Amino acid sequence: MENLTKIPSVLVCPLDWGIGHATRSVPVIRHFLEHGFRVVIAADRRPLAFLRLEFPDLEFVRFPGTHITYPQGSLMLLKLFFQGPKLLWGIYREHKQLRKLIAEKRIDLVFSDNRYGLWSKEILSVFMTHQLRINVPGSLNLFTPLLQRLNYTIIQRYTECWVPDFENHKGLAGELSHPARLPNHLHYIGTLSRFSGARHQAALYEVPPFEILILLSGPEPQRTILEEALLGQLQHTDLKTVVVRGITERREERKFSEHIRIFSHLESEILQEYLRKALVVICRSGYSSIMDIAAMGKKAIFIPTPGQTEQEYLARYLKSKKIYFSMSQKEFDLIYALEMSKNYPGMVLENDYKLLKERIEKLGLGKEDRR
Numbered sequence: 504m505e506n507l508t509k510i511p512s513v514l515v516c517p518l519d520w521g522i523g524h525a526t527r528s529v530p531v532i533r534h535f536l537e538h539g540f541r542v543v544i545a546a547d548r549r550p551l552a553f554l555r556l557e558f559p560d561l562e563f564v565r566f567p568g569t570h571i572t573y574p575q576g577s578l579m580l581l582k583l584f585f586q587g588p589k590l591l592w593g594i595y596r597e598h599k600q601l602r603k604l605i606a607e608k609r610i611d612l613v614f615s616d617n618r619y620g621l622w623s624k625e626i627l628s629v630f631m632t633h634q635l636r637i638n639v640p641g642s643l644n645l646f647t648p649l650l651q652r653l654n655y656t657i658i659q660r661y662t663e664c665w666v667p668d669f670e671n672h673k674g675l676a677g678e679l680s681h682p683a684r685l686p687n688h689l690h691y692i693g694t695l696s697r698f699s700g701a702r703h704q705a706a707l708y709e710v711p712p713f714e715i716l717i718l719l720s721g722p723e724p725q726r727t728i729l730e731e732a733l734l735g736q737l738q739h740t741d742l743k744t745v746v747v748r749g750i751t752e753r754r755e756e757r758k759f760s761e762h763i764r765i766f767s768h769l770e771s772e773i774l775q776e777y778l779r780k781a782l783v784v785i786c787r788s789g790y791s792s793i794m795d796i797a798a799m800g801k802k803a804i805f806i807p808t809p810g811q812t813e814q815e816y817l818a819r820y821l822k823s824k825k826i827y828f829s830m831s832q833k834e835f836d837l838i839y840a841l842e843m844s845k846n847y848p849g850m851v852l853e854n855d856y857k858l859l860k861e862r863i864e865k866l867g868l869g870k871e872d873r874r
Contacts, residue, residue, distance in 0.1 A: 523791030525550035696798035
């Protein structure tokens with residue numbers, strides 16, 4: 504009888520390269536809680552700071568990832584390639600750490616958002632990713648089959664693989680989430696956004712009128728480089744602009760000029776009101792940002808992180824569909840981009856989370872299984 508009434512525990516662990524993986528984990532955490540799970544969040548750096556703000560009553564464990572250094576130029580993937588041994592060692596290290604956490608925290612299920620070392624032979628484990636297909640630049644095409652094989656070999660160690668996209672029509676992520684060959688334990692769960700349903704809600708906060716919302720995110724030094732470039736162009740205009748720097752560990756607000764307000768970070772409920780009021784959003788083409796913007800039905804201009812082939816692909820793909828305008832960071836011209844974006848209407852993409860609920864229920868651990 505004890506086992507029938509035991510509250511199951513899930514360890515939620517997002518990748519800590521920026522906060523995108525943490526933001527898209529928010530609806531997953533909410534649904535685990537609705538299904539009666541005790542949720543323990545294992546994270547580090549900005550994802551840890553972000554999730555503490557979103558879920559102050561949950562239990563947290565600092566779980567360091569592999570710290571990767573990024574170049575200032577456009578050779579990011581090449582530099583990541585040469586840090587391959589470091590990444591593999593990090594996967595091995597976090598796998599060993601996981602075994603201790605399972606015992607210490609009495610974990611029944613592990614949910615990993617792109618953390619490759621978090622499978623377990625002892626309990627159920629779920630790996631979530633939208634990047635089933637590994638994109639590499641032409642100079643490294645020789646290694647594509649090897650990287651793809653390695654990617655699937657690790658994913659197959661998990662009980663299930665969840666893809667935050669829709670199955671039909673190549674979804675929102677195109678070939679990244681719809682490659683020719685799929686893992687045999689894959690399940691599409693629909694797009695994920697912490698702002699799901701917010702378009703239909705009454706405004707929670709009053710925000711002053713403005714035109715452009717800039718959302719900065721991602722690895723340094725590229726985050727700072729883009730911030731400085733955009734502020735440099737904005738100061739020569741009178742466009743009313745709000746800049747959110749994506750620095751979750753600070754609580755700072757300041758006026759850069761008469762028409763530019765800067766926040767280090769905004770909590771989700773407040774940020775959704777700025778998204779609601781913005782005429783256009785400028786941000787990286789990270790997949791989590793794209794899902795948030797689609798959930799709010801906003802127009803957007805994307806600037807992919809230089810050398811990050813996933814973001815470059817997503818920006819090209821959505822631009823080719825005439826949905827969102829994008830420009831490279833090197834060539835970015837604010838006034839030109841704003842004018843061109845008038846021809847790209849954006850989209851509204853909503854998810855009722857039926858598929859996610861089904862997957863959680865089929866794990867056989869939730870409250871409906873303990874009745």
